[in-house]
Each structure stands twice: as C-alpha cells, then as structure tokens.
Amino acid sequence: MEYIGAGTLLAWVWLLLGQGFFWRTDVRLPDRRDPARWPSVAVVVPARDEAGVLPASLPSLLGQKYPGRAEVFLIDDGSTDGTGALARELAAERGGLPLTVASPGEPEPGWTGKLWAVRHGMALARERYAPEYLLLTDADIAHEPDSLRELVAAARSAELDLVSQMARLRVETGWERLIVPAFVYFFGQLYPFRRVNRPRSRTAAAAGGCVLLRRAAAERAGVPESIRHAVIDDVTLARAVQRSGGRIWLGLADRVVSVRPYPRLAQLWRMVARSAYAQLRHRPSLLLGTVAGLALVYLAPPVTLLAGVALGEAPAAVLGGAAWAVMCGTYLPMLRHYRQPLWTAPLLPFTALLYLLMTVDSAVQHYRGRGAAWKGRTYGAP
Structure with a gap:
C-alpha cells in the first residue's frame, strides 16, 4: 500500500x-484589437434533429453584431423533426444575418454526417462570396451578440488560423453538476490549453462547438475531405490545421454556452x-x-x-x-x-x-x- x-x-x-x-481556468481569448478591415465570415451550422434547441441557439447567431459581411448556413443533415422549417421560421421572425437552409442528402461512404454537412456548408459559402473565415458551430451553441466580432478580432490580432472556445456546458441537474465540470477538466488534462497554444507545439486540440477557421488554412489542410471519417472531428481538425503549418488557439468561453440538456445519467x-x-x-x-x-x-x-x-x-x-x-x-x-x-x-x-x-x-x-x-x-x- x-x-x-x-x-x-x-x-x-x-x-x-x-x-x-491543465488545471488552470484562466485561458481566455488573447489580447485583441479591431482590424482596419473586417473580413467576411460564413457561419456553418450542421444540424440533425435539433428542433428542441434551435429556438435558444439560432437567434443568437442571426443576431450577431458583426461589422463585416456575415451569413449563416444551416445544413439540415436528414432531420425528421422539422429542423430546417423551424430554422426558416425563426429567421423570418427574428431577422438579422441572412440565413440559408440546405440539405446535402445522406453522406457518402467514408464520411461522418457532421463533416458531410460542414462540407456542403463550406461549398455553398464559397460559391456565394468566398468568405475569409468560417465559424463552425454546433446547433446547440448560443453566442453572445459580440461573439463573432471578438473571435475575428482575436484571430486577426494574434495571426491565428484557428481559434476555438470550449463553450460553457449546462450544469443544472445533479448528474450534470457531477459529470460536466469533470468532462472539461479531463479534456484539459488530455490537451492542456497552454500547451496547445504554444507556437510549434506538438499538442493540438479544438472544441467543436465553436471554431473560427481561416478558409485559406482549411484549404491548405484539405479540410474537411482530409478528416471526413473523424468521429472526434474537432481534435482531428486542429491536428490537420497544425500539421499544415497553421497556428491554433484553444481556451475557455464565458459568453458561448451550450443549451443542450443532459438531465439523466443515461x-x-x-x-x-x-x-x-x-x-x-x-x-x-x-x-x-x-x-x-x-x-x-x-x-x-x-x-x-x-x-x-x-x-x-x-x-x-x-x-x-x-x-x-x-x-x-x-x-x-x-x-x-x-x-x-x-x-x-x-x-x-x-x-x-x-x-x-x-x-x-x-x-x-x-x-x-x-x-x-x-x-x-x-x-x-x-
């Protein structure tokens, strides 16, 4: 003993x-200043049967106060609960950024559904106006009105190709309080944020709920085709960007939150x-x-x-x-x-x-x- x-x-x-x-929780967005010119951004939201959370998340994206051009592309990945129709209704009621809702059909062999949807959203944005940045965010993630502005300012100021924030997850039920903080703690232990953020580091990770990605870096890394099979797509994305010479950053968020409930242990x-x-x-x-x-x-x-x-x-x-x-x-x-x-x-x-x-x-x-x-x-x- x-x-x-x-x-x-x-x-x-x-x-x-x-x-x-890894145990420190003070890794927040790096120092940032407003760029002289705000780059264009496409917000890509893969969604499959997300009607239950869209009313709390999608309006936060449509309501972004961003000085440059930005549009939202919600890609309906074969939903059966009316996700696409609900998204259009919310956009008609709330207004804000332009919204495009599209469905790419069933994924081809070798693709996960989420990355197949991301591929389709990126292609639509590229055809329309070739945005300089892509905000890849999940359908259960709600953003404060200045979230996109702050992410872009951080990426520009620190010359980063990928900026990711670990959204604040919901902790309301007893099981959520017991398991969710530990989930983020264990993630940080596997991928210490400070180590991820060092230039020329060999540790790479991202949090898939909120990833701002430079389009040129995505193309250089062959994303999403090069990671089309990945189940843990966020970490695999960060590795692909890092290996292709891109600079990445990962930290905790206070004003980007997950609205998905997990009330039961199951x-x-x-x-x-x-x-x-x-x-x-x-x-x-x-x-x-x-x-x-x-x-x-x-x-x-x-x-x-x-x-x-x-x-x-x-x-x-x-x-x-x-x-x-x-x-x-x-x-x-x-x-x-x-x-x-x-x-x-x-x-x-x-x-x-x-x-x-x-x-x-x-x-x-x-x-x-x-x-x-x-x-x-x-x-x-x-």
Whole structure:
C-alpha cells in the first residue's frame, strides 16, 4: 500500500506541475484589437434533429453584431423533426444575418454526417462570396451578440488560423453538476490549453462547438475531405490545421454556452461513450493502459487512504490522503468556473470511476457493432 500511495502521489505532483498547468481556468481569448478591415465570415451550422434547441441557439447567431459581411448556413443533415422549417421560421421572425437552409442528402461512404454537412456548408459559402473565415458551430451553441466580432478580432490580432472556445456546458441537474465540470477538466488534462497554444507545439486540440477557421488554412489542410471519417472531428481538425503549418488557439468561453440538456445519467453516459474508444484509436492496448492509469491516478488515493486507516498503516494513509488532496486542489478552479460548491471536489474519484466505466462500455459497444452511435447513425473505426 505504501508503494501504491507513493506512486499515486508522485503522479499527482507531476500532473500538478508538469502537464501544462491543465488545471488552470484562466485561458481566455488573447489580447485583441479591431482590424482596419473586417473580413467576411460564413457561419456553418450542421444540424440533425435539433428542433428542441434551435429556438435558444439560432437567434443568437442571426443576431450577431458583426461589422463585416456575415451569413449563416444551416445544413439540415436528414432531420425528421422539422429542423430546417423551424430554422426558416425563426429567421423570418427574428431577422438579422441572412440565413440559408440546405440539405446535402445522406453522406457518402467514408464520411461522418457532421463533416458531410460542414462540407456542403463550406461549398455553398464559397460559391456565394468566398468568405475569409468560417465559424463552425454546433446547433446547440448560443453566442453572445459580440461573439463573432471578438473571435475575428482575436484571430486577426494574434495571426491565428484557428481559434476555438470550449463553450460553457449546462450544469443544472445533479448528474450534470457531477459529470460536466469533470468532462472539461479531463479534456484539459488530455490537451492542456497552454500547451496547445504554444507556437510549434506538438499538442493540438479544438472544441467543436465553436471554431473560427481561416478558409485559406482549411484549404491548405484539405479540410474537411482530409478528416471526413473523424468521429472526434474537432481534435482531428486542429491536428490537420497544425500539421499544415497553421497556428491554433484553444481556451475557455464565458459568453458561448451550450443549451443542450443532459438531465439523466443515461444521456451523459451516451455522450461520453459514443466517442471514448475512438479517442483511444480503437486499440485494446490503449484501453487497458487508460483503465490502469485512471485506477492508479484517481481511484488509488482514496482507497489507499481508507485502507491505511482501517489497517493501521499510517504511511500509506498519509500518502493516499496527500494524493487525494492534490487531486482536489487541481479540481477547485474548474468547480469555480462552473460555479459549483467546492465541497464536491472530493467526489472526483467517483466521477472518474464513472468515466472509466463509460470508456469500457464504449469499447464493448464498438465490438458489438454499435460504437460511435449518434442519432440513428453508427460509425466504425476508419
């Protein structure tokens, strides 16, 4: 137990100091100034059966206060709930930026539905006025009126090819409060924002809900054709842009929010499980390593502490308790960011156990032929 306690404490000291300060939540849009000329932008919104969230999200895009030319292209990806018709009604009622609603039909083999829709939206925009930038945003993401202006100003000022913000996710139900802040925390641990944002960094990531992309950079990277199979399309997009010589940036957002509810555990479970095994590149060896790593880093500290106390092994209890304390300390900034009670930090090992089980379930569903299932479509390994 002492060896396990010492190992997990060393792991947390390294995570605290050596993993790009992933636990800090102060990475916001870089310093920016208004450009002399505002470039044209096309807002591309892939949507499949999104009638439930469009009234809260689409008007925020149509109402953008942007000084340059901007249009919204909502691409209806085979919806059966009237998504396209509702979008047209909202545009007629609210006005604002011009809206084009189109449907590309079923995706060709080798394409995910979202990227097939993005391809169609980019092509429509290019035919109409060849925008300099593309704002790729999900149908459940609501933007403050100055969101587009701030994104473009940041991209211009810092000479960035891709600017992405991790939208503030909804945390209203008990399960959302338990799982959602940890989702962003784990994402930041995998892809430390500061490391992503360094010039010539080898770490690349983006948050798919809000991505401003220079069209020239997309063409240089062959996007979206080069990533057409990607289930985790945001991270794959960032890698493609980075590898083609583009500069990328990723941070947290305060004024870009997700309006999609996940009131029940089953819904959150599906959200994570549908892509977790794809994140591990469908490799059993990476799955085993991830399970072992999660167990050592997140489960061992409380287990070592409690077992040490129960068996009278004071050194093991102290080491396990110290590791658990460091873990909780790294989680506090994310809880503050989501305005959650700080006393819930010690629950992180339980949340990590849920994520471990979701990851295992993702692999099981993959081998059963139901992996990466989303709204009636299932995507296997590319």
